[in-house]
Amino acid sequence: MTHWRTQALQRFLPWLLPLLIVAGWQLSSSTGWLSNRVMPAPGAVVEAAWQLSRSGELLHHLGISFRRAITGLIIGGGIGLVLGMISGLSRWGETLLDSTIQMARNIPHLALIPLVILWFGIDETARIFLVVLGTAFPIYLNTFHGIRGIDRNLMEMARSYGLTGWPLFAHVILPGAMPSILVGLRYSLGLMWLTLIVSETISASDGIGYLAMNAREFMQTDVVVLSILLYAALGKLADETARLLERRWLRWHPAYSKGAVT
Amino acid sequence: MSTPTNVASLYDVASPRTATTNARRAHPTGGLGLSLEGITKTFGAHQVLNHIDLDISAGQIVSIVGRSGCGKSTLLRLIAGLETHNAGRIDTNGHPLAEQTRLMFQDDRLLPWKSVINNIGLGLVGDWKARARDALAEVGLLEHADKWPAQLSGGQKQRVALARALIHQPRLLLLDEPLGALDALTRIEMQQLIERLWREHGFTMVLVTHDVAEAVQLGDRVIVLSSGRIELDQRIDLPRPRRHASPDVGAIETTVLQHVLGRNEHDATVFPASTPAATSIEGRA
């Protein structure tokens, strides 16, 4: 019984602070202490969400942002993964690629925005290109180090059991590098949203970033806050997806298994 | 150091093997005999193995002992094909060595991302699950088939590694200090298990160990390596299973230990072989 109660308390406790904050927020808005120009009441944000959902606008912008993010991640992550594997698996690949990539990695990709706009204008390609740039490097880096970090003794054992080529890759190299690759994926997911927010805010005619900037012009603080919350929710969703993959693919790892002692 | 005398020549290496005192279930293929001729290995300027000549007859257990760094692992890895030698040859009478040989390492080297049963099936194609379960049953771990290696104890992991080697029905099993990291009781259990499996399967076995007692317990022969050469080649014709610390076993342990430590009459009195501590050259890993 006490055990059950402790568990319920543990479930509830993390929500306590957010609830108090929202309550305080609503209170200061309705007493007029917090101006609507600065911060809309939580109720107003919910209202805006409701209105925009009903008109279908919300889903439209959400879908567009989501599609951009995923497209960029798949292309960027794919490039990072493939290049990381080439560098990780072959010394020649490393010599050819790694120093160049390490150099390029040090350029903050958002610094390229003016150049990207010159190249692609402000259309879809520009935004996806930026997301590609943002997501490729973390995955490249972690794939490379994941492969290089595989226990040499395990590789030797696998070879002595006759594994070469694809079986060696599929049974030893890829699963051995997977913890590191997933760390790279997490970093990439973070950068994916960050890049998209910036690029949609600067130049877009749709997407959540556009929604926010458009609302700013009309001083619709409720929609602005709603957009920020949406980004947060999408970020959380991405993080949960990465966690799910970790729990699924790294089940064997004592640190990720369900009964892990933390 | 004086040249090795009488013991090695008394037990002539090349003489044909006398019948074992134990009945043995026949292996479909039997053990693989092999002979090393003038095997030499250098790493840079460092000569690790210096013209090793060694005949290993089919079905024999050969124990190899020697100080740390004397080249035991290198010799084993050469036979397993994981290193190449600089001179000499390994003759197996035309049998393909690599396919019929399995090497077991000091660390279990199980793939942590594969379940126990899938580790045993590593490198196998086709319908191997049933065979893997048989192999697992042989080492007494059938109920752990679906666990992750991380969930097993050190001794259990080594048994899985043993099953993984045995499923390939090797005709030559090479063991590189496989029990070095185990506690004393688990060690004895593993020794008995290895001896039983050897009796049942009839493979040839080369066992590298730093434990002289273990070498004498299991070996048909004990080889002492020193400075890249064979310092002693000691036959052991005692009946199996051998009792720990029996006088016969103790006498041989003393001889072997003297050679390992550099044959010195003085040392022999300092290290009585019957005390377990004195039989371990390198201590526990």
Ligand SMILES: Nc1ncnc2c1ncn2[C@@H]1O[C@H](COP(=O)(O)OP(=O)(O)O)[C@@H](O)[C@H]1O
């Ligand atoms: N890959 C290698 N490169 C250079 N030296 C090595 C290599 N492997 C082993 N050695 C050297 O060869 C000697 C014998 O090593 P090893 O066979 O592992 O000894 P043991 O197993 O008897 O302890 C040691 O001096 C070791 O440093």
Ligand SMILES: [Mg+2]
């Ligand atoms: Mg060694």
